[in-house]
Amino acid sequence: MANALRIQPLEDRVYGNNGVILQPLEACERISLRAEDKAIAGLGKAIGLALPKKPGTSSEKNGIIAMWIGPDEWFVTAPEGTGLEAKIDKVKTGLYSAVSINHRNTGLTISGKNAVNALNSGCPRDLSLTVFPVGACSRTMIAKAEVILYRTDEQEFRVECWRSFSDYVWKYLMDAARSA
Amino acid sequence: MLKIHCPYCEEDRPELEFHGAGEAHIARPTNMAELSNEDFEKFFFIRDNDKGIVFERWRHLHGCGRFFNAARHSVSDKFIKTYKAGEKKPKLTKKEIEAVLPPAKSTPANEAVWTIEKEGKK
Numbered sequence: 001m002a003n004a005l006r007i008q009p010l011e012d013r014v015y016g017n018n019g020v021i022l023q024p025l026e027a028c029e030r031i032s033l034r035a036e037d038k039a040i041a042g043l044g045k046a047i048g049l050a051l052p053k054k055p056g057t058s059s060e061k062n063g064i065i066a067m068w069i070g071p072d073e074w075f076v077t078a079p080e081g082t083g084l085e086a087k088i089d090k091v092k093t094g095l096y097s098a099v100s101i102n103h104r105n106t107g108l109t110i111s112g113k114n115a116v117n118a119l120n121s122g123c124p125r126d127l128s129l130t131v132f133p134v135g136a137c138s139r140t141m142i143a144k145a146e147v148i149l150y151r152t153d154e155q156e157f158r159v160e161c162w163r164s165f166s167d168y169v170w171k172y173l174m175d176a177a178r179s180a
Numbered sequence: 181m182l183k184i185h186c187p188y189c190e191e192d193r194p195e196l197e198f199h200g201a202g203e204a205h206i207a208r209p210t211n212m213a214e215l216s217n218e219d220f221e222k223f224f225f226i227r228d229n230d231k232g233i234v235f236e237r238w239r240h241l242h243g244c245g246r247f248f249n250a251a252r253h254s255v256s257d258k259f260i261k262t263y264k265a266g267e268k269k270p271k272l273t274k275k276e277i278e279a280v281l282p283p284a285k286s287t288p289a290n291e292a293v294w295t296i297e298k299e300g301k302k
């Protein structure tokens with residue numbers, strides 16, 4: 001029997017040099033969630049964590065992460081097999097829209113003592129720990145590509161982008177790492 | 181780099197996350213089909229395009245995605261304030277306006293590139 005094999009756009013890549021490590025993320029579930037106020041509590045209950053209401057913050061529980069993207073928009077991600085869509089489907093209170101974007105997006109982690117320098121060569125945001133602490137998240141730009149940036153540790157970030165941009169983002173950060 | 185304060189993200193963010201979206205506080209007519217061609221043109225195409233204090237719509241396109249409004253000086257490019265969509269046009273104080281005026285005369289930013297009378301000529 002033939003089997004369809006899912007290949008990630010950054011499959012098999014790895015880069016490490018000059019205090020910067022780039023690694024592709026494993027496949028995971030991703031939801032672009034838009035919701036009015038009335039739906040927020042129910043959605044949080046269904047997903048298993050409270051959706052953050054403060055700009056630029058996130059919440060995490062059991063590997064599920066919800067990131068504040070806009071006043072009525074969240075990026076929710078979880079390991080494969082969590083079944084986010086089915087959980088959200090049960091919510092009947094308030095208006096909301098949940099769109100699975102795990103085939104549109106892909107991600108990478110950038111870590112190491114020069115990770116901030118490499119990111120800052122294409123992203124003009126202040127990534128100091130006081131302004132962008134661990135757990136901070138935001139939609140922003142890396143050079144010409146729109147990304148979601150999420151700080152997972154003092155020297156580690158998750159970068160989410162559209163899969164067609166991922167080769168560009170990877171090579172841009174690799175180039176930046178060389179001169180970080 | 182120019183920094184713009186997003187009233188929804190509640191922080192100053194780099195300009196390349198934003199997109200200008202034209203003049204603010206334009207009341208859309210509710211009786212569009214009954215408008216004369218002249219009135220439609222006035223509403224649809226004609227903008228004040230002031231040299232000085234302007235009220236504009238902006239969108240935090242590569243951030244929270246929200247539209248908001250801004251009061252800005254169109255010569256110095258300096259922002260006075262930004263505020264959420266739907267909020268009233270703010271009354272600006274003399275002090276706020278003075279703080280964003282372009283530099284004194286005879287600087288490139290202050291000189292007209294061309295005038296109607298001498299169109300095309302420097």
Ligand SMILES: [Zn+2]
Nearest residue numbers: 186189240244
């Ligand atoms: Zn914003």
